[in-house]
Amino acid sequence: MQIELVDTFLDLVETRSFNRTADRMGVTQSTVSARVKALEQALGAQLFARSRAGTDLTTEGLRFEGHARMLRQEWTAARRAMTPAGDAALSLRLGIQNDLAAAALGSLVAAFRQALPQTAFYIEPDYSTQMCSDLQSGSLDFAVMFTPKAHPDLHFTSVGEITYRLISSDARTRAEINPETMIFAHFSPAFERSHRMLLPELSQAPLSVGQSTAVSALLLAMGGSGYVMQDAAAALIATGRFRHVTDAPLITQPIYAAMHLKNRTARLHRRLVQLVTRHFA
CATH class of the missing domain: 1.10.10.10 (Winged helix-like DNA-binding domain superfamily/Winged helix DNA-binding domain)
Incomplete structure (x- = not known):
C-alpha cells in the first residue's frame, strides 16, 4: 500500500x-x-x-x-x-519544550547518554502543540512538554514542575510595578491562566512573550518587571540591577513526558521517564 x-x-x-x-x-x-x-x-x-x-x-x-x-x-x-546513525545501535528523536531547553537540555541529554550509551539522539526544542503532532505521526519518539494535548494515540506522564518568580528593576512590591514596563509571560495556557488570576492588575501589559529566556533578554535590555525561571531570576538579581517583587506569588508550571500510546509500557520509554522525573524532582 x-x-x-x-x-x-x-x-x-x-x-x-x-x-x-x-x-x-x-x-x-x-x-x-x-x-x-x-x-x-x-x-x-x-x-x-x-x-x-x-x-x-x-x-x-x-x-x-x-x-x-x-x-x-x-x-x-x-x-x-533505515537512516544511518554511525555506530549507534538505536536512534531516538526527542522533543523538549522551548522554555526548558536552555536550563535543562544539557543535563538531560548527559543523563540520557550515560544511561543509553549505544543510542544516537536527535533533539528538537519546540512548542507542545507541534510536539504532540510529531509524536502522533512518529516524527518524535519522546517529548518533554508543558501542555498535553488529549489524543487517543498519545500517553502523558507528570514528571515534575518548575517555578517562576517575578523580578523587577524598579519595584519591590506589586503596587510599585509600572504596568507599562511589565512583560506579560504566556509560557503555556496553564501559566497564563495562573498569571491572570493571581495578578489581574498586571495582565494587560503592552508586551507579551512566550519564553523565559526572551523575558530575561528583554529585562536586561529595557528593564521593567516579569516572571522568569528561578535560576534565571537568581542570575539577574546577581547583576545588581534586579530584585524580587516581595509580595508576588510564585507560579509553578507542571511538566509532562509524552510518547505514543504504543510505547507507554516499553522499557526504553519507561527509562526515559525515570530520568526526566529524577531531573525535575
Missing part, C-alpha cells in the same frame, strides 16, 4: 473536505478522490460518505482510522530506522 493513500485518508479525517485536503497536500481534488478510491478498493470498503453537508466517515472509515494512524506511525519509524 502506498503511504500517501494513508496520509490522504488521515488528512481527510481532520478536514472533512476534499478541497481543503487537496490544498493542504498540494495536489488536485481529483488526485485526492483517486487516492481515496484506491484505498477503498484495497480495503474493500467505503470509507467516506459525501453530501452537501460535507464529508463524513462511514462506520468502516471509523474502524480503519486507528489502523491508519498506526500505519503512519510505523512507516515513519521504519524509515528512520
